[in-house]
Amino acid sequence: MKKGCNFLYQRSLVFASRSPALLICSRNSMVRGLSSFVSRPFPDHSPKKPSIRDSEIVQNISTTIKQRRYESLHRVLRPFEPKFRSDHLIWVLMNIRNDFKLVLDFFYWSCILREPSLEARCIVVQIAVAARDLDVAYALIRDFWSKNSLYFDGTFSKVLQKLIYTYKDWGADPYVFDVFFQVLVEFCSLDKARNMFDKLVNYGLLLTVDSCNFYLSRLLNNDGGLRMMFKNFREFSEAGICWNVVSFNIMMHTLCRMGKVREAHSLLLQMVFRGCTPDVISYSTVINGYCIAGDVQVVLKIIEEMRVQGLRPNVYTFNSIILLLCRTGKVSEAEKILEEMIYQKIYPDNVIYTTLIDGFCRVGDIDNAYRLFDEMQSHKISPDSMTYTALICGFCRSGKGGEAENLFHEMLSRGLEPDEVTYTTLIDGYCKSGEVNVAFSLHNQMIERGLVPNVVTYTALADGLCKEGEVVTANELLHTMLEKGLDLNIYTYNTLVNGLCKAGNISQAIKLMNDMETAGIRPDIYTYTTLMDSYCKSGEMVQAQELLRDMLRNGIQPTAVTFNVLIKGYCLSGMVEDGEKLLKWMLDKGIIPNVTTYNSLMKYYCIRNDMRTATEIYKAMRKRGIMPDANSFNILIQGHCKARNMKETWFLRKEMVEKGLRPASYTYHALIKGFMKRKRYNEAKEIFHEMRQQGLPLDEQLYSIFLDMNYNEGNFEMTLELCEEAVEKCLIKKTSFGKM
CATH class of the missing domain: 1.25.40.10 (Tetratricopeptide repeat domain)
Incomplete structure (x- = not known):
């Protein structure tokens, strides 16, 4: 099968960047006739007869292009141009049909004079398929469909009718219908594609399984296509389509995407009984589904089952497992999987190293993350912008802004382009360390590079301003966000509520909470707890209690942190008995303190x-x-x-x-x-x-006590040692600080 005809559906089967585009043409094994009923015969092609004058022109053209085939048709056929009509095209094709190159050259010459009829185009498509030039056949139908399908009703019926009409006498190669079917699927005319499948069944023809797989894969990405996908999978099978391993892989991927991993696993087990042997992609698809669901034990069992079947996990399989372990914080176990990969001579790629580096950064183990960063480069695997961003984020979380900045400059020196995530990570890091001016400088640099700050970026800046006590400026930034058309989220509002509370402006914080609700954003547990904490610190326990009631009325379940804030508030206000009652209420409600x-x-x-x-x-x-x-x-x-x-x-x-x-x-x-x-x-x-x-x-008082004690006990050596230590750590330091 020529690659031009299959390129689009090969690409469409590379789902979730997990499955390589490996399609094996199974045309030789496909059933082309249906024996369960008497199929409808294809009609004979009966073009109208040419007149004597037309016959003479057709004969002259045919003879000329055959005899002078190596010369330019534009030159040798120039005398015939004034008299040439579209009907002449078909009559000449009848004379030269066995010479595909000549057919093609003549057809393209005629297209320059005038648009060929649909019948003539379909005849050339039939000849091209019979000659196994599927690229040409695909291009001819695709070109016609792209120009006419959106503007003329009935284009589908006309094309299919002409293909059926010209089929018997001009090629009789059934793959011509696969070509049209694939064009329909490419243009997402999925209803028409299904209609075509049903019509062909009436003629005793089945499309190839590869074409049907292309159709299934497009249903996967089409609105409302999931339900139709399963329906068509069953009905195509009933019509006689013998699904192959790619078909089952598409269905299993769909089930996993819907969260129905167990059903996908069941389909994997059924494949053998349906005469289809699972491949490594089949197992990897189900493994990835279980990894997303977080079921490690089942994943390990399936890997063992793969080995029993003589299949080795591939890089995608291992990546799914490593991603799961990193997501659940089991980064050390994830690294052992990496070692197992290398032991099996399955070499990790950039994605796997980046996943592990990000995993170590998330658990705060920046040293191991940086070790892997060096290791991947020693294996000639180049880090990309995502790798650098993961490390930058790790350094920022660890409070190592200097190292994060160095990595950022190294990233730029390598010609890697930072994205919004990279800049936002750095901005957040600088804001947390109190360097808000540097953060705003990065914000400006980000805009200069053509990147658009998002709501997360501005929330980080607002948080930094609030931490510096610049609540008014943070509130102005809120209005800037609104002017830019950004939809504020709960985190943005919570940042400002927290800033207002820390500034002692709780009334403004309450107003902002009301504004949240007006904007359609419901306050969450963090909003209420922040406000309660502010009331408790100011001794306004009645208002704090009212907020708790408001939370419960709105169906928000308090956490242990919420109760801790209230209990601490009761204690600070001398209302410890109320604090104990609240603890008892917590226990009665099943909230674990x-x-x-x-x-x-x-x-x-x-x-x-x-x-x-x-x-x-x-x-x-x-x-x-x-x-x-x-x-x-x-x-x-x-x-x-x-x-x-x-x-x-x-x-x-x-x-x-x-x-x-x-x-x-x-x-x-x-x-x-x-x-x-x-x-x-x-x-x-x-x-x-x-x-x-x-x-x-140690303070001066403690040194004085133990100097006297050792002196009175006659321990003069220790007395002198403590005296020197006291002078160094108390008097000298105090003098130094005084000068500063």
Whole structure:
């Protein structure tokens, strides 16, 4: 089969950039006659008879072009041009039909004089298909269809009628109908293509499976085509089409795209029973579907099944698995898949390395991401703009703006063009680090390059302005966005609400929330929680409670973070009993509190010196399986130190260290002072030396205490050492800061 006729449908089968365009022509195995009923015969072609004068002209033209075939037809046929009519074309074709080159040359000569009739065009198409020049046949029908189908009704019926009419006597090669069918599909005339299929069945003809696959693939991308796709798959099969592996791959891809991965898997298993052996693309399609669904275990089983069938996973299969593992945060396992690929001599491409680099960046492991970046280049795999953008994003998330900027300049020096995502990532990074001026400079550079900032870009800039306290400027930026016709999203509004709340302008923040609703954007959990936090910090608990009721009325389920904000607010306002009631309500509603919830309550009772209740809350937290964090221990240790329960603090400190947690500097200070008040000098000394070993800051008071202690004990060497350390870390630093 010639490539020109198949180029378009080969490309259409490269779905989701996963399946290579490998089509095997199965024409020899196709059934061309239907034995289940008596098919309709093709009509005989009976052109009208030429007159004597016409016969003479036709004979003269035929003889001339045969005898002088190597000369230019424009020159040798010039004497016949005044008398040449469209009817003459068909009569001459009857005389030269067995010489395809001559047919083609003569046809193109006649087209210069006048537009050939549809019948003549179809005759040449029949001759071209019979001569196996499918490029010409396809071009002739495509050219006619593109010029006439949109402007004249009935073009489809006329073309099909003429092809049927000229079929028997001018070629009788059934592939001529595949050519027209493929043109119809290319132009998305899918209803007409189906109509043609049905008409051909009446004549006892079936199209090739490759043409039918092209039709299925176009249904996949057509509005409302999914339902028709399955219907046609069944009906074509009933008509006698023997679907091949490409057909099943298209259907499985469609099912996966609809989220029906199990049905796709079932179809994969049925292929063998339908006389069709799955290939690596078949398995990869289903594997990709399960990867999107996040079902790792099934993916591993299918890979094992592939190996049993003697098939090796290809680069697309491995890429699907690596993408799934990276998406679920299992980046180390994803890298093991990369190693397995290389071991099997399946060499990764840019896409796989970029996926892994992005995966490591997302989990904050920028070192491993950069290691892979170097590794891919050592394997002569060039990073593209997406690779650089992934790394730039990783550095920005890690607060390493300098490294991100260096990568950006390296990207430009390699001739790679940054896109909106690259610039927005850098802008967001600079805004988060407080360098808003640099961010706006990048915004201007972005526009100069012809890139259009989107709502995410402006949201990042607005967030940066809010963090700098420039809420008015951020609000002006909001209006600029609206003037540019950008649809503001929930993140943009939440950024401004947060900025207004931090600036203490909660009334304006509430107004902005109302504007959101007017614009058709419903406030979310983050909007309400931000406003509640602002009310709680200002002690306006009634308004905070009202916001909670408003949330519940609007069907927004509060999270543990929302309740933590409220509980902390109750504690700060001295309404700890209300905080405990809210905790009980949370538990009744099945909302699991976290360690922050309990820490707020414990801190309040420690401040009130009610260590019994604080300890009960700690035990209740442990009983519910919620593990204390460093803050939990710091709160309890300070509370017990204040209450002079030094035995409790010693055990809590020991438990904290065993869990790999480190007490805060202020906790160490509290422990030392507590032990000193109890005259437990050895414990105080141990804590002091632990602080020194960990490099934690010590104040002049602590140095003074332990200088006196060591001097009185006669430990002059340690006294001198502490004296030098105190001078260096307290007096010299203080002098240096004073000069600054």
